[in-house]
Amino acid sequence: MGKASIVYVIGLTLVLGIALFNINRSSTDSMDTYTEYYGRTMAHNIASAGANIATSALLVPPVAIVSGTDSFAGGTYTVRVDSLNSNGDSVVVVSTSKIDLYDNIAENQIIRDTIVAKLRHRRFAEYAYFSQSETNGYLAPGSTAAPSGVNMWKITGDSLFGRAHTNGRWNLSGRPYFEDRVTAQFAANLAAGANPIYNKGYQWQVYLNRPASNLTNLEARANAGGALLTNNDVALTFFPNGNVNVRIPPTTGGTRNDTIPISTLTSTGVVAVKNGDVRVKGTYQGQLTVVALKGTTAGNTKGNIWIDGNIVAATNPNGNMSSPDMLGLVAQRMAYVTTRDPATGLWIPRTSASVLNIQAAIYTHEGTFAAQEYNNTGLGLCGRINQFGALAMAASTSTGLMSGGVISNGFLKTIRHDPRYDEQAPPGFPASDSYVLVSWWEK
Numbered sequence: 001m002g003k004a005s006i007v008y009v010i011g012l013t014l015v016l017g018i019a020l021f022n023i024n025r026s027s028t029d030s031m032d033t034y035t036e037y038y039g040r041t042m043a044h045n046i047a048s049a050g051a052n053i054a055t056s057a058l059l060v061p062p063v064a065i066v067s068g069t070d071s072f073a074g075g076t077y078t079v080r081v082d083s084l085n086s087n088g089d090s091v092v093v094v095s096t097s098k099i100d101l102y103d104n105i106a107e108n109q110i111i112r113d114t115i116v117a118k119l120r121h122r123r124f125a126e127y128a129y130f131s132q133s134e135t136n137g138y139l140a141p142g143s144t145a146a147p148s149g150v151n152m153w154k155i156t157g158d159s160l161f162g163r164a165h166t167n168g169r170w171n172l173s174g175r176p177y178f179e180d181r182v183t184a185q186f187a188a189n190l191a192a193g194a195n196p197i198y199n200k201g202y203q204w205q206v207y208l209n210r211p212a213s214n215l216t217n218l219e220a221r222a223n224a225g226g227a228l229l230t231n232n233d234v235a236l237t238f239f240p241n242g243n244v245n246v247r248i249p250p251t252t253g254g255t256r257n258d259t260i261p262i263s264t265l266t267s268t269g270v271v272a273v274k275n276g277d278v279r280v281k282g283t284y285q286g287q288l289t290v291v292a293l294k295g296t297t298a299g300n301t302k303g304n305i306w307i308d309g310n311i312v313a314a315t316n317p318n319g320n321m322s323s324p325d326m327l328g329l330v331a332q333r334m335a336y337v338t339t340r341d342p343a344t345g346l347w348i349p350r351t352s353a354s355v356l357n358i359q360a361a362i363y364t365h366e367g368t369f370a371a372q373e374y375n376n377t378g379l380g381l382c383g384r385i386n387q388f389g390a391l392a393m394a395a396s397t398s399t400g401l402m403s404g405g406v407i408s409n410g411f412l413k414t415i416r417h418d419p420r421y422d423e424q425a426p427p428g429f430p431a432s433d434s435y436v437l438v439s440w441w442e443k
Contacts, residue, residue, distance in 0.1 A: 152396040
């Protein structure tokens with residue numbers, strides 16, 4: 001009985017010893033696991049703080065570059081901002097963190113994390129409709145007279161299909177329809193009883209700068225591609241096989257009149273005319289941006305794009321995201337729909353059933369997109385302008401006159417955004433110097 005008791009006590013002691021050892025080891029392992037989890041969580045939070053500080057400085061005006069090393073929450077983060085191309089319109093923010101929970105016992109016990117964010121300038125092609133101000137900015141051909149500057153109104157029956165923005169304020173009456181998100185610098189000016197339809201909401205206090213460097217960059221790109229033409233008006237007629245006819249001057253072709261591939265005309269995808277106007281029409285293939293610049297002469301009224309007829313893609317992009325064809329039309333001054341024959345000066349015959357199709361992204365830096373002499377009552381009814389692409393202007397204008405709530409002179413117009421422009425744009429197409437977040441990667 002005595003021996004049995006001794007064996008029992010020894011066995012119980014061993015069992016208790018093993019149990020206590022396992023309990024102690026589990027407790028130690030749990031503390032190590034907790035410490036490691038805490039360290040990794042803090043390292044991630046510290047890296048996230050650095051990335052948020054740097055991206056916020058880029059996203060919220062005034063734009064600033066934040067880089068360097070700083071302490072935060074018991075650790076440190078290091079942020080750098082790298083340009084992804086030569087003009088800085090795409091950047092990457094890299095934030096790395098470091099936290100030492102073990103008083104630097106060993107380098108391999110320092111916990112690290114990394115977060116990478118990619119940003120790019122917001123392109124004006126992302127907008128179905130963009131204006132610097134919602135005032136009349138019509139500049140008459142050949143005139144140095146200032147525009148009227150009166151408020152332009154969106155009314156019942158006006159519809160915008162795509163993102164819409166103004167750096168001024170919207171003037172709204174009745175029930176205009178905005179299919180996508182609406183933004184502006186100032187709250188909308190609503191007429192009595194106005195009830196606009198914001199299908200995807202609205203946001204005020206949003207401003208996007210329009211840097212003049214867009215024009216100088218395009219000029220340089222055209223020059224690099226051998227397609228900077230100066231001191232003459234130029235007509236470009238496009239063909240669905242990728243060729244373009246170049247006529248200088250447009251009405252006679254006396255200086256130049258040849259048909260060549262677009263790739264022969266420019267190696268960079270940009271054609272620019274300085275101190276001249278550009279007239280365009282036809283069916284284009286490939287990707288191209290056509291630019292009209294005023295030049296430096298005081299009071300110069302050149303730098304206009306003239307749309308002489310349908311200008312459409314060889315592969316219709318409407319409903320076809322895979323269409324490879326894109327056209328940008330950039331005017332320093334105005335973009336006009338031609339209503340008078342440039343050779344005779346007579347009105348081009350159109351009726352209320354006429355349709356002019358434009359598949360392009362249009363940008364005007366000083367003026368607007370308008371019908372030539374839209375406010376001349378001799379113009380008559382001209383039908384409809386159907387634009388599929390993007391429209392960005394310095395101001396707003398009309399393509400026709402209204403009387404009693406219906407069109408009495410000029411064109412009705414429909415503007416629909418080309419969804420391909422959410423991710424891409426014609427070569428060198430203007431962009432704001434404001435950034436938009438494209439991607440966010442966490443290790």
